[in-house]
Amino acid sequence: MSRSARVVPAAVSLALVLTLSGCDSDDGGDGGAQGSGPHAGASGVGDPYFPKAGNGGYDVSHYGLTLAYDPDGNRLTGRAVITARATQALSSFDLDLHGLDVTKVTVEGREAAFDREGQELTVRPRKEPAKGETFEVTVSYSGAPRTITDPDGSEEGWLRTEDGALALGEPTGSMAWFPGNHHPSDKASYDVAVTVPKDLTAVSNGELTGERTANGRTTFTWHTAEPMASHAATVAIGRYTVTRSTTKDGLPVYVAVDPSQVTASREVLGLLPEVMEWAQDNFGPYPFSSTGAIVDRPEDSDYALETQNRPVYPGAPDTATLVHEIAHQWFGDSVTPRTWQDMWLNESFATYAEWLWTEDEGGDTAEDTFTDLYEHGEESYEDLWDFPPGKPTSAAHISDNPVYQRGAMVLHRIRQTVGDDTFYDIVQGWAAAHRHGNAGSAEFTAYVERQAPDEDFDEIWDDWLYGDGKPSLPDA
Template identity: 45%
Template sequence: MRYNQRGVALVAALVGILACAPADEPSPANGHQVSDHRAGAPGIGDTDFPKDGNGGYDVGHYAIAIDYTPAGRRLVGVTTVTATATQGLSSFNLDLAGFDVSAVTVNNAPATFSRNGDELTVRPARPVDNGARFTVKVSYSGVPTPRSGTTLGTYGFIPTPDGAFVAAEPNGAKTWFPANDHPADKAPFDFTITVPAGVTALANGEMVGQPTTAGGKTTYRWRERYPMATYLATATLGKFDLRQGRTPGGIPNLAATDPRFRSALDGLYTTSGTLTDHWATVFGPYPFGSTGGVVDDFAAGYALENQTKPLYGGFHPGENIIAHELAHQWFGNSLSITRWKDLWLNEGFATYAEWLWAEHKGTRTAEAAFRELHNRPATAPIWKYPPGRARPDDLFNQSVYSRGAATLHALRKAVGDQTFFALLKKWAADHRYGHVTTDQFIELAEQMSGKELSALFDAWLFQPRRPA
């Protein structure tokens, strides 16, 4: 995530609402054998977050339609998920926190469903065969309940006086739409967002057509055509000043600021464009259709790299923070982690991008930043937290960021600049729009350098002590 201004946090809370009937066992009706179909798992298999995501299917597309009224904080939604079964399914789960679910259909036929905490269990009228493509449509309504705690702050769909601040990492997508809420399952998105006239709706990707207004409400349509993790999806709503155009390199660029931060608009627009183009020379071609950023007046104290539209919560972002969030468009967004334990592949890379930007600007070398970190006392807390295995109860520890960045600089020193920067481009190209693990990165680094690097990575990523 996130570039933290202050500490951040996690706790779930939300109630299940009973609808039709529980659905765990397949029906022998419809000519299907019981053994051919079974319930999809209630988690995707991440042991650190066992109930996040779901098993038994792979999402191919999300179509999210919401009507949101800031005055009453009421959201009415219809989300259609298109997926492919990876096993025969008698039932399957979606992640959804809160809300009243009024109806669920699978392939346009009414389905029974039940709630248990954040799990929405759906039983289709006819079991879904392994390999079959299917659509599930969920109609729901209520007041979104964001998540909060002591280490992640407040996240998810966060109502504000004039709209909503939507930053969902790590598992807050379920606070506003039913999803396979884990980065291991990415998909393109379409958004249809209806708000009171005068409110602007910003989502990922690019706007489809012009907003339409009728009956005192305006509807915006956005499309992110590239695969996206659910935690990167946003529907940030409110009063905004906009500046639109293209980066010097020709990439569509949109900056938006709450009126309170109007003075940041031009700087956000210009810096976002400059950095997007610069990172394209360092990391390889920009992976998405547009760039930019949004500054809202919600005092989140952090920024989040929402795909194509990084979100800055209640502060004027400096160049280093913008550099961090835009580097995530490559590392975290295009290349997504398979499991949260490998979060340093997102945050260490984006933090090292800050060091590289300062080096490019001539304000401080990456070596100076590395030495400043390495000179911390051996008793400093950062050395007790090995960043190669992020902890679920302290996911965004500073070690994941800074010691992760130092790992990359230690690698750069070991293999030389030519190999190191070629490695960054190949890493980004080989896994474009896909998923990555720490083992894959180590393997590529050894392959490209011709060196045995296990001791270096072990010392920097996995040992609870300061590396020599």
């Protein structure tokens, strides 16, 4: 994420089908009381900053969302199919859904009882899924999807725009437009079909697999084969100037730009193939099957976001923001944090990518940037030393400067310690080892120590990653 701009979509009447089958591990949390018989899945995975996010008892592997949006009536309707697996015998399970009126739920084609409390939609199937069993859920709902205000005051969820809508999900906004297991630890593949008036375009993640117009409306179908955390999912609806191309190695590029931003965006978006090539040289093979960008108006949002395959930008991005969000495709989207406490693993790498790009383009070296931050950082970032990047003080601070800037400083301290060759081995190896998966801070520190077993990292972890206040440098 790069804090800048966000958008506001509309209302929803939606039929959602969820096939819950899934991931191989059972570490998604069993939830509820333990015993030999079925019991309730937990109404949250116990995230240290968003304890009600996600749900226990099952792992989703696929979401199939079929949506139709009417901007004049401010209404969204749809159907979704999701595939996952029960990780325990379930007497009931929860889905995260913020707002909206649920009219019917079925499990394996049979109507199920349900109730609502806050963001929790609790489903009680007639036939209780056994541990390891796959099952399908259909949820029918309607209403106006809501904008969610983050603890830090920024807006996400379903955001209406002048000519359509934009769905942004980090950290919890996706529950505003479809029910699901909305925590980064449960990633899934997606198929999204969106029907809109024929003068509008609907953009989502992955690859555009179909475009069909009938009766004055056009349906756009999108397929994301690689696992994606729900907060990285997006739907952008509006009037866009669309450019389709490929990189020199054949990677599809799909760019959608609001007409008011085409001229301002042309030069920086022209750098996308070069940035992609540079990123692969530094971080390893690109983890997804397409790339691109969505550029909306500055008034539609107040930050850029690393939505998978094609980041969202609020107005024409600068080069640093383009580099930042492309780097997130490796760090944040492919390698996704286990909990929101691990947010620094996303933002440190994306911020450090900005430093590396500047260095490689003949500007300040990363060492120059590190030194300037250490000596004068408080002048630009008053909160730089307020808390350690590995342990933000609350949910309101997981996107604050210590996570970004001090997090990047942690990476540079590793580079200073191990040298460039080992450092880049660590960066590329980390991206490869956890490609399309989840990983946390403890796994990262252990990985670094394994790659450089002769080095002592205690000072970096104790003082820079988890320590309070401004650390001392060894030679200071």
